Each structure stands twice: as structure tokens, then as C-alpha cells.
Amino acid sequence: MKRKSMLWLFAMILVLSAFLAACGGDKASDDKSGDSKGDGKATETEDSGPQQGGTLTYALDAVPEGLFSFAFYGIATDAEIIDFFDEGLIKYDENLEPIPNYAEWETEDNQHFTFKFKEGVKWHNGEELTVNDWVFALETLASPDYDGPRYANVETVEGAPEFREGKADSISGLKVIDDYTIEVTFDAPRLNNLTNLWTYPMPAKEFEGIEVKDMSGSDAVRKNPVGVGPFKVEKIVPGESVELVKNEDYWNGDVNLDKIIVRIIDNSATVGALQNGEVDMVAIQPVSGPEVEKLDNVEIVTAPGLSYYYVGFKLGKFDNKQQKIVEENPKYQDVKLRQAMAHAINRQEWIDAFFFGYGKPINKPVPSAHWISADDSEVTGYDYDPEKAKKLLDEAGYKDVDGDGFREDPKGEKFSVKFSHYATGNPTFESRATALTQYWEEVGLKSELEMVEVNLYYDMIEKDDPSIETFFGGWSTGADPDPTPTWASDQIWNYPRYNNPEADELLKKALSVEEIGDDKDKRKQVYAEWQKIVTDDVPMIFIAELDELYAVSDKVGGFTVDVAGTNNPSEWYKKEGK
Amino acid sequence: MVKYVLRRLLGMIPMLFLVSVVVFFLAKAMPGDSLRGEIDPTNTNPEYIAEMQEKLGYNDPVYVQYWNWVTSFVQGDFGKSTRYKMPVSDLLLEKIPNTVFLALTALIITYILAFAMGMYSGRKPYTIGDNLIAGFNYTGLAIPSFVAGVFAVYFFAFKLHWFPFAGSVDIEVQNGTIDYWMSRIHHVMLPAFILGLFSTASYTQFLRNDLIENSRKDFVRTARAKGTPIGKIYNVHILRNSIIPLVTFLGFDIASLMSGAVITEKIFSYPGIGLLFLDSVNNRDYPTVMAITMMLSALVLVGNLIADILYGVVDPRIRLG
Numbered sequence A: 001m002k003r004k005s006m007l008w009l010f011a012m013i014l015v016l017s018a019f020l021a022a023c024g025g026d027k028a029s030d031d032k033s034g035d036s037k038g039d040g041k042a043t044e045t046e047d048s049g050p051q052q053g054g055t056l057t058y059a060l061d062a063v064p065e066g067l068f069s070f071a072f073y074g075i076a077t078d079a080e081i082i083d084f085f086d087e088g089l090i091k092y093d094e095n096l097e098p099i100p101n102y103a104e105w106e107t108e109d110n111q112h113f114t115f116k117f118k119e120g121v122k123w124h125n126g127e128e129l130t131v132n133d134w135v136f137a138l139e140t141l142a143s144p145d146y147d148g149p150r151y152a153n154v155e156t157v158e159g160a161p162e163f164r165e166g167k168a169d170s171i172s173g174l175k176v177i178d179d180y181t182i183e184v185t186f187d188a189p190r191l192n193n194l195t196n197l198w199t200y201p202m203p204a205k206e207f208e209g210i211e212v213k214d215m216s217g218s219d220a221v222r223k224n225p226v227g228v229g230p231f232k233v234e235k236i237v238p239g240e241s242v243e244l245v246k247n248e249d250y251w252n253g254d255v256n257l258d259k260i261i262v263r264i265i266d267n268s269a270t271v272g273a274l275q276n277g278e279v280d281m282v283a284i285q286p287v288s289g290p291e292v293e294k295l296d297n298v299e300i301v302t303a304p305g306l307s308y309y310y311v312g313f314k315l316g317k318f319d320n321k322q323q324k325i326v327e328e329n330p331k332y333q334d335v336k337l338r339q340a341m342a343h344a345i346n347r348q349e350w351i352d353a354f355f356f357g358y359g360k361p362i363n364k365p366v367p368s369a370h371w372i373s374a375d376d377s378e379v380t381g382y383d384y385d386p387e388k389a390k391k392l393l394d395e396a397g398y399k400d401v402d403g404d405g406f407r408e409d410p411k412g413e414k415f416s417v418k419f420s421h422y423a424t425g426n427p428t429f430e431s432r433a434t435a436l437t438q439y440w441e442e443v444g445l446k447s448e449l450e451m452v453e454v455n456l457y458y459d460m461i462e463k464d465d466p467s468i469e470t471f472f473g474g475w476s477t478g479a480d481p482d483p484t485p486t487w488a489s490d491q492i493w494n495y496p497r498y499n500n501p502e503a504d505e506l507l508k509k510a511l512s513v514e515e516i517g518d519d520k521d522k523r524k525q526v527y528a529e530w531q532k533i534v535t536d537d538v539p540m541i542f543i544a545e546l547d548e549l550y551a552v553s554d555k556v557g558g559f560t561v562d563v564a565g566t567n568n569p570s571e572w573y574k575k576e577g578k
Numbered sequence B: 001m002v003k004y005v006l007r008r009l010l011g012m013i014p015m016l017f018l019v020s021v022v023v024f025f026l027a028k029a030m031p032g033d034s035l036r037g038e039i040d041p042t043n044t045n046p047e048y049i050a051e052m053q054e055k056l057g058y059n060d061p062v063y064v065q066y067w068n069w070v071t072s073f074v075q076g077d078f079g080k081s082t083r084y085k086m087p088v089s090d091l092l093l094e095k096i097p098n099t100v101f102l103a104l105t106a107l108i109i110t111y112i113l114a115f116a117m118g119m120y121s122g123r124k125p126y127t128i129g130d131n132l133i134a135g136f137n138y139t140g141l142a143i144p145s146f147v148a149g150v151f152a153v154y155f156f157a158f159k160l161h162w163f164p165f166a167g168s169v170d171i172e173v174q175n176g177t178i179d180y181w182m183s184r185i186h187h188v189m190l191p192a193f194i195l196g197l198f199s200t201a202s203y204t205q206f207l208r209n210d211l212i213e214n215s216r217k218d219f220v221r222t223a224r225a226k227g228t229p230i231g232k233i234y235n236v237h238i239l240r241n242s243i244i245p246l247v248t249f250l251g252f253d254i255a256s257l258m259s260g261a262v263i264t265e266k267i268f269s270y271p272g273i274g275l276l277f278l279d280s281v282n283n284r285d286y287p288t289v290m291a292i293t294m295m296l297s298a299l300v301l302v303g304n305l306i307a308d309i310l311y312g313v314v315d316p317r318i319r320l321g
Helices: A002-035 A037-043 A076-085 A131-142 A160-164 A267-275 A286-293 A335-343 A347-355 A386-396 A428-442 A454-462 A501-511 A520-537 B002-029 B046-055 B062-074 B088-123 B128-142 B145-159 B178-215 B218-226 B230-267 B273-282 B286-314
Strands: A055-060 A090-092 A098-100 A103-107 A112-117 A174-178 A181-185 A231-237 A241-246 A259-264 A281-284 A298-313 A316-319 A324-328 A359-361 A416-423 A446-453 A470-476 A540-553
Touching: A055 A076, A076 A231, A076 A241, A076 A259, A098 A103, A112 A131, A131 A160, A131 A174, A131 A181, A267 A281, A267 A286, A267 A540, A267 B145, A281 A286, A286 A298, A286 A540, A335 A386, A335 A540, A347 A359, A347 A428, A347 A540, A416 A428, A416 A454, A428 A446, A446 A454, A454 A470, A501 A520, B002 B062, B002 B286, B062 B286, B088 B128, B088 B178, B088 B230, B088 B273, B088 B286, B128 B178, B145 B178, B145 B230, B178 B230, B218 B230, B230 B273, B230 B286, B273 B286
Parallel strands: A055 A259, A055 A281, A416 A446, A416 A470
Antiparallel strands: A090 A098, A103 A112, A112 A181, A174 A181, A231 A241, A241 A259, A281 A540, A298 A470, A298 A540, A316 A324, A359 A540
């Protein structure tokens, strides 16, 4: 009896291992078909133009909060859904220049703007969109009870602060001429007044009788959101899926698809769902790239992203009350040390290893897709050059005097680079951070790495915690090119505490209406000068800019994406017979 | 009996109070708050964060925050979720049915499988069938549910197309129709099986061992000597005794299924309490975290109470005192 059961156990193990081996074999065959992907793509080109009808399944890998309104949403996941059913007055072209959507504007002095709305644009509830809906939105944002983060987009309109403090019943800078015309006056002429302004109307009728403080929890936001976009929200299963149907009355041409189903799926299921055709489109992380590339029925569409990764040096301390940098940290003040550390990093190798090539080294504090981005020839680049790094360190006096293989500081004391990186559940973070410290060790700088829990991490950086010396971070830029919030010396988000009056001066100059006016080339020139100064000073080592990745099924046509985002979903279509 | 239940219920109050203190202070000790995390300079400004921190009371000392929370909690006001910006009670009501549905299905699957397999193994121990079942069970016990879940998605959803890989219902079917419920059941089967896998394994083994043990007892020999059919001996005499340990599990299961659902719901993107809980912890949504923790703690305590009461019902020899 005993022996028999042992036999069975053994048999079970065998069966199980055969099972596992089968999985492994499957992966291998996937690999093979991935290689022949090139020819496969070439043959399936009988694309006879846009077709009507069909359902597209769009996946999200994070759970939306359910705040389906431009005015209230907090996370990008919700915005992805809102983009299907609502639009703003203006949109941005591939150079991130504002262009009219359903409203045109005129201005002579960058302070007074006249907006003219298109007639006949209808909300999904049948009401016509008028300037009053926009005024309603702006007044909601400026209300003291508003619990979203967007007051800053109204603040610069004349009279908004008074309205918020309750001193006025309406915002004095908004003057309604008729249902389709409105004059907006800002408190000062600025070049970025328009890009900073809130341009998303709210359906006033839907929110009738709802107090501002209750709006974010109301059904008009959570259950029956209404917009003017190409699709209408038909049904929402909270935290799981959203059904959107074609808007027959769409103001901007015909909508090809009948339906878009937005599904929330777990990261681990993305590749399988794409392969099975259960998901037609999903924005993916570079990490999933190699696996998705192997699928024959899915293509990866990339667009240049607007974010960049950097390694920052804490150069000083910021006093939040005085809004200025009050102290200098001595450790990394020597610019040659910072330059050497920049030259030591092989960015291309690092990007290939951790982002699978979906990105490229960046040489300046502005993503290269942005129109103010300076040409690489105009800034000081720091290519991988360990010899130069060593030379710079020698020149700066960082030499190995005690023969332990690592350099000491100019005074002959032990020197060690302390590098911090945020930690989440992502296991690649620690290895990519370790890789950076190894580059420094190769040029003789002793380095130690500290992984800090992500929530605590940014708090520590913001408060200039002394344990943060050099740190990994990322910033993203919006349509408004002004880098002031993350770079001026009086801003809390200037994390390196970079303090160069000359650079601050240029940032101010670029925004000044008197000096620059509407001259874009001139403005770009000023920003290029600024970028040159920043790259000379290296308050941070610019590491990489990453692509935005979309995995798109071969059943989907009409999809394009550029730096300003995807094209209008009304142009997407499902290919016949697929 | 009534006195006993009342005494137990009263005893829960200090327990829950202690749980709330510990969880609240631990939650607050987590670095960051609901306004932190990834900062996006394009749509957040420091004044907004400072203002919201003041509004949400994050600047008060922790004990003041606790006092504020606990006073409104006992009055039935669970607060407003900082992430979803809606009352936590509404949020829970939205998710609880999903989780209860999942847990109940898991329980039913567990019972059916465990009874069938346990009875078989217990009656025919050390046979090929018993060993196969034991092999299956030990595999179930050994594989953590997050691994089993991912494998199940891969095989049953992607390879065999038997079940959907995510969600709780197909959005395109009309609410309330037969199709709707079929779709719900179709969606819940796979996660429920994974969720019940662990308890199925332990139930089966317990039942089996108990059956074997009981079948060697004197009363079984007596019954046999009397000439009672063997089937009746198992189904009536032995099973009744062997169910006792299982019944105790039922009480614990109510809580463990609810909390075990955290991982399973995440893998299957099943929108229930578990997924909400994970999300709330990651986003420092304190009111939601607290409400769910309190609910789960209360469930554990109530589950234990139910187990104790059921003991008495199944086996009158056990008196409640």
C-alpha cells in the first residue's frame, strides 16, 4: 500500500512537470511567429478606408476613480475615458500649439480675449452648448466649495479671486455678449494665458440644483456624465467597464464606430487579452513592449512622450515661507563633479536594458518633441565618456589617495555618492537604480543606493530631507511650455534647488509680453538660451525621455497618435472581416 | 443561549475598539497622505495641496484625527472617500454585493467539491482515487492563490476560452435579464474556484481524516454488528460526527473569504471590496481603509460567534455556557 502511494505521488509530479513544460514550449513557438512578423504585416494591407459600425474594446490597466468630468477628475485613467465623450473649446496640434476646436478666439494684447463658439454643438442630453455652460464651469472651479485641483486654471481671470473669497457674485473678467460670444479678461497680459485657461464647459442643465460641494459625488459626474464628444456614455459598471455608443449628433463629422467598450484589466492579463482579440487597444508600459511585439495580430504604435527622467542633485534648501532657496549644500557644488557624474552614465545602454529601447537619451530639461526644445547642438550634452569623467574628477581634485580603489574628495576625506530612488512594487526599480550607481563606481566614485517608499520619497525630496543627496525623478510637461514651476528658484518643485539668477531672468523674459510679444521664434530662442545655461550647470543629469506606447490590434484602423495625444476617436474604425 | 450570544456581542465592542485604534494609527503612520504620491506639476499646485490638507484635517494631531473619526463612525457616518469623493457607505454598498456573490459561490463550490471528494476519500482511503484527490489537494494547498489565479486565467480564459478573464459582468447585456445573471455567474466561476481552492483542499482532507477516524470507533462496529447497511452507517452515523469540524470552518470562512478575496479580485479585476481595499491602501484613502478594516474585523468576530453557536446545534453534547 505504502509503496503504491509513493508511486502515485511520483506519477503526479511527472504529470505536473509535463504540464509546465507544455507552457514553456508554447512561449517558444510564440517567439518564432514573432520573428516572421515583418512579412505578416506587409500582406495585410488591403485597407479599403474607414468602415462604419463595429465595437472596439479599449483596455485600461488601472481602476478609474469614477470622476467622469474634466473639472473633477484626479487621475489620468479617468481622463482616458472622458476623452471619448467630451471635448474642450480648443485643442492642440502636433506642435502643442492651441488650435480652435469648437470655439475660435481673438486677442490683441494677450490680456483681452474674445471667444466665438460654433453654433449647433449639442450636449448628449440634447441641450445646445452655449458660452453660459463655460461660464458655469469657470464659476464652479472658482467656487470656494470646489474640491478639485483646477482653481489655478481660473485664478488668472480678472475677478476670480474676489469671486472665490465671496466678495463678488460673478467673475468680473467674464463678459457674455450673446449665447455664442464671450469676452474674457485676464488680470495681466501673459503669453500663456490661453494655454493656462480652463477650456472645458460643463453641462449647466445637468448640474442644475446641485451644490458645488456635492458635484463630484453626484450622478451627473459618476453615473450619467454628459459631454459633447463623439461617443455617449451608455452604461457604467463601476470599477470595471464603461459602454460608450456613437453620438449621432456629433458636431464634428461622422463617427465610424458604433460602440467603444472600455474594460479595466489587470496588467498580468494584458498580453493574453490582446493576443485573443478580447482587447483591441491599450496604452502599455515599455516593460510590456517586448512581449506585445511578439504577437502577430497586434502592432505597437509609439509617439514621443512629454516626460523625462533625471538624476537630480540637492544643491540647497528651500524655505517654503519665504518662497526662496536659503541655504547651499556643499557636497555637490563643484560643477566638474556633476559633469563627471553625467559623463559616467551610459544612457543608451541603460534605456535599452530597462525600457527595451522605447526611449532615448535626453540632453536638456525639455522633451525634444516640444516646440521650445533646443536643438542638441545648442545645449551642452554629456555623452557616455568614462575617460573624460575621470579626467574631470582628477581636475576637480577627487583622487584616490588611500589606494582603496575609490576617490576621496579634494580634502582627502572619504567621498561617497548617496543616491535615492523610489520603491514601489516594481522589481525593476532597484536594478535600474543599482545600474546607475555602478556607472559611478566605474569612474571611481563610491556610491550607495537607498530605495525609499514612493509616498515618502517625494515628501522627503520636497522637504529637503538631509538624507536625500542625489535622487531619481521624472517630470512631465503639458502644452504650456513654461518651465517655471519646476525650475524657478522661488518654486517648491524646483527639487534640485537650482539657483541661478541668470536662468530665472530668462524664464521671466520668455513670458514677458513687452519684450517678446507674440514672436514665437524669439520666445523659443530665449528658452534655448535658458536650456543652454541649465545644461552647463547640470543641476540634474538628464537621463531619458520615453515614448508613449499603444498596443493596437490589426483589426483597428484610422488610429494615429502624436505628442498631443491620440487623434479623434470618431476617426477610428474596425476593419471588415476581421 | 440568548444570554451567551449577548455576552459575546458585548465582548466584541472593546475588541473592535482596540482594532480601530491599532489600524488607525498604523494607517496614519504610513508615509504620505492621499494628496501625495506622484506629483504632476501641470495640474496640482502647492496651495491646493496645503488647502486640502487643512480641509481634510491632516494637520491636526493624530489623536484629534482619531477622535473625529471615531465619533462620527459610531454615529454611522463613515466619512467621505478622499479618492472617490463619495460617501464611503455608498462606495461599500456598491461593492459588497459583488464580493458577497463571489464569496457565496466560492463557498458553494467548496462545499460541493469538498463533500464529494472527502466522502470518497474517507470511505476508500489509500486507493488510487484517494491518492489522486490528496495530490490535488496538496497542490491546492501549496500553490498560493495569486499564482493559481494567474495560471487559471492563462489556461481557462486565454487557452480554453471557457471563462472570461476579468470583470464581473458583460457590460452589453441588459441589467436584470436572465442573460445578465448568466453572465454574472459565468464571470464569477473562475475567481470563485480559485478563492475556494485553499479551503476545498483543507475541507476535503479534514473530512477524509475524520471519516476514517470515526469509522474505527466502537459505535460503528456496533452498528455493523447490528447489520446496518454500510451506506447508512457512513451517511448517518459517521457523517454527522464528521461534519462538526467543518461547521466550525463555516464561521471562519465568512471572514476569510471576504478578506481572501483581496488577492483574487485583483487578479481577475473583479470589482469588489478586496480590490477597493488594495486601492484605498495604495492611495491612503483613510476613511475607506478604516471602514473596510472595521467591517472585516466585525465579520471575523461574528464568524467565530456563529461557529460556536453552530457547534451546539450540530452536536448537542457541546453545551454553550
